Amino acid sequence: MSRVIVVRWAGGKADFGLDKATYGIMLEAALRALRQTADLDSVIGDMFPRGAIGIKTNCLTRKLNSTPVALADGLAEILTERGVDENNIVVWDRSNRELSEAGFLLNASFTGRRCLGTDTSGVGYSSRFFESGGVNSLVSEILTRTVEHSINLPVLKDHSLAGMSAGMKNMYGAIHNPNKYHGNNCSPYCAHVSNLAPIRSKHRMTILDAVRVQFNGGPGYMAQYIETYAGIIVSADPIACDRVGLEILEHMRKKYGLPTLENDGRPVKYLQPATELGLGESDLSKIELKVLSADQTGSVRDGELY
Amino acid sequence: MDRRAFMRCVGCTAAVAASQNTFLPRFLGGIQNAMAFDYADQLSSVEARYYKKREGGGVECGICPRHCYVTDLERGYCGVRENRGDIYYTLVYGLACSLNVDPIEKKPLYHFLPRTTALSMATAGCNVNCKFCQNWEISQVRPEQLNNLELPPRALVDICRQRNVPTIAYTYSEPVIFYEYMYDTAELGHKHDIRSVMITGGYIEEKPLADLLPHLDAVKVDLKAIREQYYKDVVDGELQPVLDRLVQIKESGVWLEIVYLVVPTLNDTDAEFRELAQWIKTNLGADTPVHFSRFFPQYLLKNLPPTPENTLQNAHDICQAEGLEFVYLGNLRGHQAESTYCPKCSKMLIGRRGYTIFEYNLDGNLCKFCGREIPGLF
Numbered sequence A: 001m002s003r004v005i006v007v008r009w010a011g012g013k014a015d016f017g018l019d020k021a022t023y024g025i026m027l028e029a030a031l032r033a034l035r036q037t038a039d040l041d042s043v044i045g046d047m048f049p050r051g052a053i054g055i056k057t058n059c060l061t062r063k064l065n066s067t068p069v070a071l072a073d074g075l076a077e078i079l080t081e082r083g084v085d086e087n088n089i090v091v092w093d094r095s096n097r098e099l100s101e102a103g104f105l106l107n108a109s110f111t112g113r114r115c116l117g118t119d120t121s122g123v124g125y126s127s128r129f130f131e132s133g134g135v136n137s138l139v140s141e142i143l144t145r146t147v148e149h150s151i152n153l154p155v156l157k158d159h160s161l162a163g164m165s166a167g168m169k170n171m172y173g174a175i176h177n178p179n180k181y182h183g184n185n186c187s188p189y190c191a192h193v194s195n196l197a198p199i200r201s202k203h204r205m206t207i208l209d210a211v212r213v214q215f216n217g218g219p220g221y222m223a224q225y226i227e228t229y230a231g232i233i234v235s236a237d238p239i240a241c242d243r244v245g246l247e248i249l250e251h252m253r254k255k256y257g258l259p260t261l262e263n264d265g266r267p268v269k270y271l272q273p274a275t276e277l278g279l280g281e282s283d284l285s286k287i288e289l290k291v292l293s294a295d296q297t298g299s300v301r302d303g304e305l306y
Numbered sequence B: 001m002d003r004r005a006f007m008r009c010v011g012c013t014a015a016v017a018a019s020q021n022t023f024l025p026r027f028l029g030g031i032q033n034a035m036a037f038d039y040a041d042q043l044s045s046v047e048a049r050y051y052k053k054r055e056g057g058g059v060e061c062g063i064c065p066r067h068c069y070v071t072d073l074e075r076g077y078c079g080v081r082e083n084r085g086d087i088y089y090t091l092v093y094g095l096a097c098s099l100n101v102d103p104i105e106k107k108p109l110y111h112f113l114p115r116t117t118a119l120s121m122a123t124a125g126c127n128v129n130c131k132f133c134q135n136w137e138i139s140q141v142r143p144e145q146l147n148n149l150e151l152p153p154r155a156l157v158d159i160c161r162q163r164n165v166p167t168i169a170y171t172y173s174e175p176v177i178f179y180e181y182m183y184d185t186a187e188l189g190h191k192h193d194i195r196s197v198m199i200t201g202g203y204i205e206e207k208p209l210a211d212l213l214p215h216l217d218a219v220k221v222d223l224k225a226i227r228e229q230y231y232k233d234v235v236d237g238e239l240q241p242v243l244d245r246l247v248q249i250k251e252s253g254v255w256l257e258i259v260y261l262v263v264p265t266l267n268d269t270d271a272e273f274r275e276l277a278q279w280i281k282t283n284l285g286a287d288t289p290v291h292f293s294r295f296f297p298q299y300l301l302k303n304l305p306p307t308p309e310n311t312l313q314n315a316h317d318i319c320q321a322e323g324l325e326f327v328y329l330g331n332l333r334g335h336q337a338e339s340t341y342c343p344k345c346s347k348m349l350i351g352r353r354g355y356t357i358f359e360y361n362l363d364g365n366l367c368k369f370c371g372r373e374i375p376g377l378f
């Protein structure tokens, strides 16, 4: 059984996104529920024993609908408050430009929480290929050489080819040749990218931002297809997290009278092959889903998925 | 900081980095020389040709048979064309990642201005993904992953004129994916008596090729196999469009030569060599030069040995027996099949060892010994 926690914000409007403190409340609630303990120190200590932590963002759409800086900041604060040295945190994506345009402050210096793209001089991609199925790729050295643990921090959105872009699709940003793997609705490539040794072995958790969800017309930004969901989806299982994200995405499409992704010719096919690779669980009946609702008083209650 | 500024101060950066190494957290050792700058700033944004906007958003590229459907902010398979707000851009126009002056024999083109040189250039990217690619470091990456030289068409033509290089070769990666850059350079080149040759896999759509051919003087096509399955398994492409383009090139009158890389166990049977020879003879003519080239293990095919010499000899003999008049063996230095022989009197016309020509017995296009006309541009 894979556990997935959805935390929704009930403390006010989220149409323009959420701030760091709000994300902090939601993240703490999610982590406690995920590990079924109130002791966050032990949660962080157990999940990230020694070594650097990489936080992989998705900064494709500038400030319009990329991983919110507030989410990365909220997460980093939780980590540092629980004993992680800020020098051991690297927020990253494939390029400095994309990070910068999404509002992140680059830091490729020698101190502090780092924030940098794989295209930073001196970083780049691995010198050896990693292989899974038909995928043969070089992987960002941030992942192969720099960090021990990887937290995936994607955004839930519709995708013109894959059907959905969530956690697994976000790892296309960790390889040097993502454009080669968009055929057949990105399947089974998306599964195999997540199965590449450094990606699979270092993945600890996906935190899927679903505060403002682009339910159609993605992955580029289209304002008319944005719905406020005000939630985050958190799991240690990368497939289960995406599977729950898909439920939410399909529910929104239905609400707005859009065809299912399958009927739109974009079925999300890659979850099943990922399950076959042993990356996690795509069958909803085998996913333990807990939905919570949090507000600014810090109170956390059971919530509704839709 | 832009890249030029970075390059200017790279020396002092390295010194600073070195002096601070000991204070770095161990885990960041891998990026201790890191300095943030943006390669993407260096990319071009020239509107691509042959694309269509799709109803409901997205564009469809029409340069090659993949016909990539690309939505906003995404790129096509080749990685060098990007949709920005449903306008499709080439990111590599005027940005060469490789530039050399090579003997024309290196392309290889054996019937095209022998003993001359070609300014050989490439950009990043490719529209297939051959498992044996010898240039994968430029063909299988995105342009921002390389150092590129800003060389617009005018600059390439000027280099040729200043250095007396008669030809520009679009080569190394796959020129089809930098079509606009190649087209404009070739067109400008002709205005200044500079010729253009395209070294390609031939995986291109009919119309872009038809428009391009008047600006080209020769094409060398890597026909990677004569079986569709090989294209699917090893190339990640299709055979039929390549065969169609070969016929199109031949019919256009632009000089054509073919290279076939012989990969042990994958495309090296007698039946395939025979099929290949028969197809060429029937569709292109017996006088089309064919080069069999030796495979060396690299990229994603490191588990196979280099092609045995007798396999290449076998390919050569089968094609000759089938009636092909100019069959060459490449990557076999010193082999007699590097040289050109007269199909009529069998005398050596052009003696080659590697890229060196040690004997030359042509009068214009005619065999010095028997007067037989030899096809090509001599």
Ligand code: SF4
Pocket: B061, B062, B063, B064, B065, B066, B067, B068, B075, B076, B077, B078, B079, B081, B126, B127, B176, B177
């Ligand atoms: S040229 Fe590139 S973008 Fe265009 S169809 Fe071919 S691979 Fe796709």
